[in-house]
Amino acid sequence: MTREQAPPGGRPPLSLYGEELAPGARVGGFTVEEVRHRGVVAVLYRARDDRSGTxxxxxxxxPQYASSESALRRFDQECRMLEQLAHPHIVRVLESGELRDGRPWLAMEWLEGRDLEAELAARGPFPPREVLRVLxxxxxxxxxxxxxxxxHRDIKAQNVMVRPGEGGAPHVTLVDFGIAKLLDPGHRSIALTTTGVTVGTPVAMAPEQILRDPVDARTDLYGLGVLLYQLLTGRLPFSAGxxxxxxxxxxxxxxxxxSHLAPVTGAMDAVVKRCLAKRPEDRYPDTATLMEELRRAVEPSVGSAGQARGLGLYLRARPESGEDADDAAxxxxxxxxxxxxxxxxxxxxALMVEGADFLLAATPVPAEATASRARRLEVLASIGTLWPELERLVAGAGLHLEAILHVAEAVVEPGLAGEPQVVDGPLLREGRWTTGAGRAGVFVTREVLEGLTPAPETRPVPGHEALAELVRA
Incomplete structure (x- = not known):
C-alpha cells in the first residue's frame, strides 16, 4: 500500500483534494478525470494511469469514515480479497494506498460497458439460453x-458488468466486493459489521441477512436466484412500497x-424456487450444483428439439481509428x-445476442437441399439490399462496418407460435467463426455458399481462406 505524497510546493489545493476529488487530482500514479458513482462510504472515480494512459x-x-475503525477494516478487507481473487470474471485490482488525510483508496481495472440492470432496461427479459450464458x-x-x-453478499444486476469481449462475445464481470464477508476455514461468519446493522441490498437480500443470522455461500445462491428471476422475467420476485x-x-x-410472466418451463420454475428457499439448507449447496440443474432446465428435452443447421449473421460497427467513438459515431x-x-x-x-457495437442473428436452414439453398439465397439477397443503406448511415462517421455469414450445426426447437427457431448449438458460439477480414464489407464462409446455383459473385480474402467477400453491383 502506498501513501499519497504532497506535490511540489507543499499542500495540494483544496479545490482538488476536498471531500470529493476534482478532475486533475493525482492519487498514486493516477489522475482523476470524473466522478462516476457516489456510494454511502466511498466514491468511485474514472481516472487515468499516468504511465500507460489507460x-x-x-x-x-x-472523509467522514476515515476515522472509523470498522469502516477502515472493511475497506482494507475488500482490497485484500480482490488481490486474492485473480479470476477472469472478477474485477481486477491494480494498486491500493492512502491519501495524506488517512483515506484509503483502491485502483481497479476500468470496465467499459454497462451493468445487467441497464441491459434489462434497454432490451427486456433474456431468453433462457442467454441467461445461462450470462450466469x-x-x-x-x-x-x-x-x-x-x-x-459476496450483494449479488444483484447492478453488480454484474457486461461488455464486448474477444470476437464480439459478451464478457461478464462481477464487481463490488465492498460488503463481502470473510469466513473461517469451517465456513462460519467472521463478523466485521456493527451489531444490529443489516448489510446488503433489500431487493435481493436473503432471509438470513435480514434476520442478521450467520451467512455462508448459500446466501449468494439466494442472490443468484433473484438475478435469475429478473433476467428471465424482467422483474424482481418481490416488490413493495x-x-x-x-x-x-x-x-x-x-x-x-x-412461468407466470415469461415463456419458461416448469423445470426452470423449480430451479428458481430452490434458489429462493427461505432456509439456506433448502437451497443448492454450491454454485456448481445450481449451474448443473440450470443447464438441465435450459437444454431442450429429448424429442422436443433436434440437431439441425442454422445460418448466423454477425454484424459489427466499430471506430476505424481504434479510439473511443465520438458522439457522431x-x-x-x-x-x-x-x-x-x-x-x-x-x-x-431472430436476434440471439446484442452488444454495444454488434449483434448476432440466426435462422434455421431447412434440411432438404432445395429448401436449404433457397433460404440461404434469400438471406444473401436481403443482406445485399440492406448493406447500401447501412453504409449510408455510417458515411462520414468513421465507422468500420463488417458483416459475416456462416452456416453451422444448431439446436432447433419450436417457438411460441410453433415455428422452428435456433436456440443453441455451435452456431451460437460466434467467437469461433467471427474472426474478421480486417476491412469493411460483407463476408461469407464456404458453408454458406455450398451448392448454391447460381452462386453469388465473390472474391477471396487474402489470409482468410475460410472467408469470401460478396461482390455487390
Missing part, C-alpha cells in the same frame, strides 16, 4: 470466491413462478443497429 477505476473512502461466468466467479471462504414490507416478503412469501452506430434489428426481424432472423 483508464482505470479509483475507489476512495469518504455461467458469474457462478464461476462466485465459486472461486467461495473456495477462498469469501461470500417500503423496505419493511419488502423484507417481510423475502422472509415469508413464496415467489411467483417465472455513437449516433451512427445506434442508427445502424436499430435499422439492422428491424430488417432482420422482418426477414425471420
Amino acid at each position: 483508464p482505470m477505476a479509483l475507489k476512495v473512502m469518504r 455461467e461466468p458469474v457462478a464461476s466467479a462466485l465459486g472461486a470466491a467461495h473456495a477462498l471462504g469469501i461470500v 417500503s423496505q419493511a414490507e419488502l423484507e417481510e416478503l423475502h422472509l415469508h412469501a413464496p415467489p411467483p413462478a417465472p 455513437l449516433d451512427a452506430l445506434d442508427r445502424v443497429l436499430d435499422t439492422a434489428r428491424e430488417r432482420l426481424t422482418r426477414w425471420r432472423l
Whole structure:
C-alpha cells in the first residue's frame, strides 16, 4: 500500500483534494478525470494511469469514515480479497494506498460497458439460453470466491458488468466486493459489521441477512436466484412500497413462478424456487450444483428439439481509428443497429445476442437441399439490399462496418407460435467463426455458399481462406 505524497510546493489545493476529488487530482500514479458513482462510504472515480494512459477505476473512502475503525477494516478487507481473487470474471485490482488525510483508496481495472440492470432496461427479459450464458461466468466467479471462504453478499444486476469481449462475445464481470464477508476455514461468519446493522441490498437480500443470522455461500445462491428471476422475467420476485414490507416478503412469501410472466418451463420454475428457499439448507449447496440443474432446465428435452443447421449473421460497427467513438459515431452506430434489428426481424432472423457495437442473428436452414439453398439465397439477397443503406448511415462517421455469414450445426426447437427457431448449438458460439477480414464489407464462409446455383459473385480474402467477400453491383 502506498501513501499519497504532497506535490511540489507543499499542500495540494483544496479545490482538488476536498471531500470529493476534482478532475486533475493525482492519487498514486493516477489522475482523476470524473466522478462516476457516489456510494454511502466511498466514491468511485474514472481516472487515468499516468504511465500507460489507460483508464482505470479509483475507489476512495469518504472523509467522514476515515476515522472509523470498522469502516477502515472493511475497506482494507475488500482490497485484500480482490488481490486474492485473480479470476477472469472478477474485477481486477491494480494498486491500493492512502491519501495524506488517512483515506484509503483502491485502483481497479476500468470496465467499459454497462451493468445487467441497464441491459434489462434497454432490451427486456433474456431468453433462457442467454441467461445461462450470462450466469455461467458469474457462478464461476462466485465459486472461486467461495473456495477462498469469501461470500459476496450483494449479488444483484447492478453488480454484474457486461461488455464486448474477444470476437464480439459478451464478457461478464462481477464487481463490488465492498460488503463481502470473510469466513473461517469451517465456513462460519467472521463478523466485521456493527451489531444490529443489516448489510446488503433489500431487493435481493436473503432471509438470513435480514434476520442478521450467520451467512455462508448459500446466501449468494439466494442472490443468484433473484438475478435469475429478473433476467428471465424482467422483474424482481418481490416488490413493495417500503423496505419493511419488502423484507417481510423475502422472509415469508413464496415467489411467483417465472412461468407466470415469461415463456419458461416448469423445470426452470423449480430451479428458481430452490434458489429462493427461505432456509439456506433448502437451497443448492454450491454454485456448481445450481449451474448443473440450470443447464438441465435450459437444454431442450429429448424429442422436443433436434440437431439441425442454422445460418448466423454477425454484424459489427466499430471506430476505424481504434479510439473511443465520438458522439457522431455513437449516433451512427445506434442508427445502424436499430435499422439492422428491424430488417432482420422482418426477414425471420431472430436476434440471439446484442452488444454495444454488434449483434448476432440466426435462422434455421431447412434440411432438404432445395429448401436449404433457397433460404440461404434469400438471406444473401436481403443482406445485399440492406448493406447500401447501412453504409449510408455510417458515411462520414468513421465507422468500420463488417458483416459475416456462416452456416453451422444448431439446436432447433419450436417457438411460441410453433415455428422452428435456433436456440443453441455451435452456431451460437460466434467467437469461433467471427474472426474478421480486417476491412469493411460483407463476408461469407464456404458453408454458406455450398451448392448454391447460381452462386453469388465473390472474391477471396487474402489470409482468410475460410472467408469470401460478396461482390455487390
